[in-house]
Amino acid sequence: MTAINDVLRSRARLVIAGVVTLLFVAPIYLTIVNAFKAQSQILESPEALPIPPTIDNLSTALARPDGLIQLGLQNSLIDVVFSVALLIPLASAFSFYISRRKTKARAAVLALLAAGLMIPPQVILLPTIQILTFFGLDHSYPGLILSNLGGGYLSFAVFVYVGFMRAVPNEIIEAARLDGASGLRIWWGIVMPLVRPATATVAIFSSLWIWNDFLNPLFILGPLQGQTITTGLYLTIGQYSVDYGQLFGIMFLAAIVPVVGYLFVQKQFIAGLTSGSSK
Template identity: 80%
Template sequence: MRSRGRTRLIVAIVVTLVFIAPIYLMLVNAFKTGDQIRANPVAPPLPPTLENLTTALTRPDNLIPLGLRNSLIVVVCSVALLIPLGSAFSFYISRRRGRVRAVILAALAAGLMIPPQVILLPTIQILTWLGLDHSYPGLILSNLGGGYLSFAVFVYVGFMRSVPDEIVQAARMDGAGGLRIWWQIVMPLVRPATATVAIFLSLWIWNDFLNPLFILGPLQGQTITTGLYLTIGQYSVDYGQLFGIMFLAGVLPVIGYLTVQKQFIAGLTAGSTK
């Protein structure tokens, strides 16, 4: 038993290091010069320098300010549309019974199982037909389908099925319509689910690379991920500036998570008991 416990501990430590190693390398190398990075990328920054961050922020092409702004706009608009759409659809599904709900959930499951790369070309063709290709509205519209909406629906359905029918029926008897019941009664009860959906979708959309690259195109604008790709040269790479941009790109998601972490943890805890 002791040997098995030690083996599990060693495996846990190795897995933890695998996940932490990229974060550690990004943090330490963001505050080191290029020569220090090439000499020993694992060593701590002694002495630390802010040159990489200041250089990234003062680039002539304004890559960081524009990339962060564009990514933030895309994330906020996409999540602001996905949450009401996903929660309203989930409220409808959670009140259905039998085959109707099973068929809808099976169709939504396909959105999670089909790789996004498979539907990228059809998505671009649809946006071209709508006249929204190479535009931010087109990119936001593409985020409303596929796995993002499916994930939101599956999370919300699990929470909304736990809302007692007596509450909904009592509201209907008082004259409340379906829209009012969903917004004023059900949504406050599933606030942890909203925080969970918002965090996961924000991170996925923020880190998305293929959709901004192909839908926007290199000449129409850039998010922080495509901007990071543009900093990699064909023959040489400025690793100091690259790590500095990586650090700045990760600041906003961390701040956003810390802002809603209480609701996020509550959502995970509640979901584990349903």
């Protein structure tokens, strides 16, 4: 009887795992297959394979007179690259500082940063816009980039870095100090190479979150500077009808950049996950 129950539980877990996997894979599958199908084929059977496949959706999206794809990708890349380029050194330097503090002080700082992860971004959106307007940074790339440095992005980066930097032996830090190395040199020349998997993890997750962000670019950047690729998708949805072929084509093109970026840093990302699981 016990053996039968074990078999049933094993099969139930397998079924649940299959359903969960299907829920994650289904949107990706639908985006890929429908990006290469005509509008009539999508409406008739959205889950069917593209037979015969067509690239009209991609060519039409790239040939839009408003340059939605080109400008959207450009704006999104500017937002992601500058935000992550500032987030990583700021978060890592602050994490190195607090990781060497006493336990109570470190716990208090981490508890304060935890609020950045628990407060929904929608709650602080209006105060953020008011602050940016006061400093004249609304409807600008600097304003959008600065808004990305606060809240959950910085908190997440600090939590990741602190976990890795606490594992750096104190003997290495003390030896560097005895050799006359400054705190800045120890952080950048010794600690940062040791926590490279953490940097890859922060870069991947932050880049994806910023790339997929909709509210901040919509309200902070605004139409005066153009749309990011995410807010540009909103323009393809008409009031009375939707060109699903073009919509899926733009979604497919918008997903290429994050996938390529992940392939470049996947080894460090996997090393970070493996290292974190063994701590």
